[in-house]
Amino acid sequence: MTQPTSPDTASGQDALPRQHRQYTIGELARMFEVTPRTIRFYEQEGLLAPRREGQKRIYHEKDRVRLKLTLRGKRLGFSLGEIREVVMMYDAMPDGNARQLRRLLEILADKRANLERQLEDIRLMRMELDDVDHRAREVLRGLGHEA
Template identity: 45%
Template sequence: MSHDNSTKEYSISDLAEEFDVTTRTIRFYEDKGMIHPERRGQTRVFLARDRVRLKLILRGKRLGFTLKEICEIIDMYDDVAGEKGQLNLLLEKIKIRRTELEEKRRDLDAAEQELIEVEGRISARMKELGLS
């Protein structure tokens, strides 16, 4: 459904295929008001802006942001703060997310170390009992 670059249009299936998501996923983001395709009869027509917003939504989800956070970041671009505000907010959110991931990594490392220790004690006890 594409024309020249300045008026490039996409069908829902074009975007679903490009981003490897279901059309249901795209409709979900539309229902949440995160993207706003035009309607031509029963057909949704997505413009370049919708494509960019969908790309940002999916990237935000991969980075672990909530839909609320993603909306806040994307919508800020249209706000008075514009791109500068959006970028500052995104940096703040990224720092918070990185801190959360670092904490999870420490927790996982500690849990793994504990499992290794327990495994070693069990193996030693099995040897004592002649079970290995």
């Protein structure tokens, strides 16, 4: 029974301080319903940087959050490259120079514009779906009455 542990509630068996909770790659994978391969790939792409214990990768809260953000970005159609842009600049922020920061702000504005367009797209798409739905139901009603 390899059922996915909710990525937000899960904290092991005993109530750990959650800040110090550690995860193996398999645990994370189950939590988010992705494969370990995917997680390793994200690391290779510079989106994650787990610590090592010997060979094994050890993930902490920060890594979990990053993965969560990454997957959310993906669901919204961002490429891993785009996601990395934001995530990495975010980390480099504290000691970032002004040029980098302004560049970050640009990127953010860009993403936001993207989101706004998606909102509108969703609105329109919903209407289309409603429309098709209505028609389909009517045709179904028609079928019911005949023959």
